[in-house]
Amino acid sequence: MAYYRQVGSVPPRRHTAFRDDSGALYYEELMGEEGFSSDSSLLYHRGVPSAIVDSQTWELPELATEPNHPLKPRHLKLHSLFDEADVKAVDPVQGRRLVLGNADVRISYVVAGEVSPYYRNAIGDECVYVEQGRGRVETVFGALDYRTGDYVLIPRATTHRWLPDGSEVPSRLYAIEANSHIAPPKRYLSRFGQFLEHAPYCERDLHGPGEPLLVDGDDVEVLVKHRGNGPAASNGIAGTRMTYATHPFDVVGWDGCLYPYTFNVEDFMPITGKVHQPPPVHQVFEGSNFVVCNFCPRKVDYHPDSIPVPYYHSNVDSDEVMFYVGGDYEARKGSGINIGSISLHPGGYAHGPQPAAVEASIGVDYFDELAVMVDTFRPLELGEAGAAAEEPGYAWTWAGRGPR
Numbered sequence: 001m002a003y004y005r006q007v008g009s010v011p012p013r014r015h016t017a018f019r020d021d022s023g024a025l026y027y028e029e030l031m032g033e034e035g036f037s038s039d040s041s042l043l044y045h046r047g048v049p050s051a052i053v054d055s056q057t058w059e060l061p062e063l064a065t066e067p068n069h070p071l072k073p074r075h076l077k078l079h080s081l082f083d084e085a086d087v088k089a090v091d092p093v094q095g096r097r098l099v100l101g102n103a104d105v106r107i108s109y110v111v112a113g114e115v116s117p118y119y120r121n122a123i124g125d126e127c128v129y130v131e132q133g134r135g136r137v138e139t140v141f142g143a144l145d146y147r148t149g150d151y152v153l154i155p156r157a158t159t160h161r162w163l164p165d166g167s168e169v170p171s172r173l174y175a176i177e178a179n180s181h182i183a184p185p186k187r188y189l190s191r192f193g194q195f196l197e198h199a200p201y202c203e204r205d206l207h208g209p210g211e212p213l214l215v216d217g218d219d220v221e222v223l224v225k226h227r228g229n230g231p232a233a234s235n236g237i238a239g240t241r242m243t244y245a246t247h248p249f250d251v252v253g254w255d256g257c258l259y260p261y262t263f264n265v266e267d268f269m270p271i272t273g274k275v276h277q278p279p280p281v282h283q284v285f286e287g288s289n290f291v292v293c294n295f296c297p298r299k300v301d302y303h304p305d306s307i308p309v310p311y312y313h314s315n316v317d318s319d320e321v322m323f324y325v326g327g328d329y330e331a332r333k334g335s336g337i338n339i340g341s342i343s344l345h346p347g348g349y350a351h352g353p354q355p356a357a358v359e360a361s362i363g364v365d366y367f368d369e370l371a372v373m374v375d376t377f378r379p380l381e382l383g384e385a386g387a388a389a390e391e392p393g394y395a396w397t398w399a400g401r402g403p404r
């Protein structure tokens, strides 16, 4: 994020004495990426941000993965993973179940109605897509309200907690956890970081915190997910429960270009063409070795003979994960895919529409569909929730039968 923001009170000159009304100094913290060589923000705390009084092991949920072997496309029904009757006691952090993962990114799913503990992910940025629900995310930078269709972007090591508003529906959250940073694609940005005219969204669509939270408290526990030599079953990811002497949300002000924000999928302006446009026009974010795209409701191809559904494609360098969240996905008709489904189409295998969908799409001028796609450049493995949610038989739906 190269988009400057200032919230609350900051001193006129950085790295100089900044005091409260009683004359006490505030404690300045620089939160910065890539070793002082990329985006950063300066935060001003009432308490010392490094003052911990305890550090204990946090037992992480199951993070082991199994290879997609023998290789095949898969259909995972995420809505089968949680019983809505039980989710009032599930929180959006500890309740996440690992669906797919590799050394660059992990995709988890949770249906939650409970407030999460304070938490930060010290491994990479998180991009949480809100399939359904509303609530708040409180962070050291201030609060973000979230609603259905939001991507909630939380920079690495940002202390925060989730507060689902479960009064109507629980929050269905699709968490994309990177081992890197997640940002708008570089090709959407000028060399100084402003969104260019060809980008399908711009700065007006990004919503950051508006004011400091200024919470008092002591002995506050924060769950920290971090790199480590944890159990082999956790793929080298470890958890620690730190206790802070003072509340981490004691910031009176901050400024800079690094902060959490939301972006709603309805604010993505689809790019369409006379014939089929390739997936990069649907891209919304990128991380190291993966991209995030969204397929939004849109007018489609206007050549009289165009075939609006995709051609069959071997994206030889990536695994493709589609999460179907709204409408009626044209290319998957006849496959059993529905809202809440994931399709995993791995590298090394050509995929495309179900055969009847090709003819049926000719002449159609509008697709009412909404899907979030993650393409990874390393193969994805199945987490415990991926294995538990699998609908067997999907691999044979193009042929209309399995092995004799």
Ligand SMILES: [Fe+2]
Residues within 6 Å of the ligand: 313, 320, 345, 351
């Ligand atoms: Fe594809």
